[in-house]
Amino acid sequence: MDKKKASYAKFLIHLVCLLLAILSIFPFWMMIVNATRSTTEIQQHALSLFPSTYVVQNFKILTGKSFNPLVGLKNSAIISVFATALTVYFSSLTAYAIVAYEWKLKKAFFSMIIGVMMIPAQVTMIGFYQMVYKIGMTNKLSMLILPAIAAPATVFYMRQYLYPTLSMEIVQAARIDGAGEFRIFNTIVLPIMKPAIATQAIFCFVNSWNNLFTPLVLLTDRKKYTMPIMVSLLRGDIYKTEYGSVYMGLTLTVLPLIIVYLLLSKYIIAGVALGGVKS
């Protein structure tokens, strides 16, 4: 009797989960299918589950109107790769400074990091923009990369990871062997932090890739546009009736993300879970 009840409950749960999974996929499926259909087909029936054959044509219309996905791809890749590298390296270094050494301002410093962790880009943007504008650095990708050196939330995460993991005996042994402090960090500590670095690198990359606000404020030169700014162009009037090519543009911007996500999903899911565990 109890067993029957349990299997009934399980069936219900699977049903709900299945519906939610479909809800997650369906909008993207619509997008990809419509990217392959002609505008006339979409006008007749906007809802279709099966792809058509207008991929090339939609792509041509799309790129014929100032939408250059390769430029966006290139700029987004440059920003995301460098920003990610800076964030994980310097956050690890800062975390090591907090964990491995005794210094007077350490506690205050760590408290400050927690305190400023949640300050979003939005509230500092007016001052940031004016500063960048005054030194003539708008439209420079470096202004989207260099701020990544100071990532308080990543430092916090790295510190939580390093604190129980680092054994000072290893550091001491390296000191006796005559290694300098900076060298110890690079050759001994960084490898220890690999799992944490991998996790943070994925999220930093995705955040940087998806960021719309800062690039939208700083970049006005078409050649410097990032992928999310490219996407925002699809909302413009020139695409108003080009349904197929709008879906094509949207698809082009997310297909790389979806593929990478499905390949790395195991690590990403584990990484999200780690972020929530208190240490």
Place this chain on the structure above:
Amino acid sequence: MGVFKWGKSMIKKRRTGEFKYAKYGYLFSVPFVVAFLVFQLYPILYTALIGFTDMKGVVPGDVHILANPFENFVNILTTPTFRKALGNTFSIWLVNFVPQLLLALLLSAWFTDRKWKLKGQGIYKVLIYMPNIITAATIAILFKSLFDYPTSPVNDLLVNMGIIDGPQNFLLNKGISRAIVSFIQFWMWYGYTMLIFISGILGINPEIFEAADVDGANRLQTFFMITLPNIKTILLFTLVTSLIGGLNMFDIPKLFMLGGPDNATLTTSVFIYNQAFSGSYLYNKAAAASMIMFAIIMALSAVLFYLLKEDKEE
């Protein structure tokens, strides 16, 4: 207590190395500190300062502190559009967060159930979390296309099912537009919240659950008496981080309906952006609005700070 604390800190010092290396602690923090000062602290202070001035125009000329320094702040707080934006921001957040929390709790309870040991969990998690990593800008425009007038999949579906006679312009309806923005936020974030809760529940000492089993507690009792109280900190943490994130909602409302129709989806971030960067160049007003949001966020961060501090005491 005092003696104990002293003893503990002595052990800690021995563990983390001698004071003679202290200078490296400072040295290795320098890059972070410099970048923080230049790219975060200075912009915040500068934004605050601009809030007290008459800085506006494409190329602001001579900038002066206003005769009444708080003019912009008073002005913003009495501007109906800003108040509307603030109200929208909170209501959009609330309408997305409550169902998000409930669904995430339900799913995390199901996925961590020790007797059911649900199969296929991995694939459910992957798919449910997926919208969270997709570019929000793309999702905003995708949903606009899905609900658009006269040609869109949703219109097509509803007409085919006979629910409506002809295509409707749903997005001109304020309530519907705001509901869709809330739904997008919900849809993008409940998977994330669920994963956080799952890891929290898995972190609870299993012996507590075993004891509950021995006492004959049923599922509901276990959930409300054991699971919920034990993830209280995580719940609070999620609440505060979600609220701070929600207060800065920009991509979706900006690109979905450009804040419209009739400012129904205008959030404070979109308001600030529009004041400064889309034609009006009112940097001073935008800065004042930013500082008001900053104050609200700092108050919330203070709560977060105490939650984490409590956590830190090992």
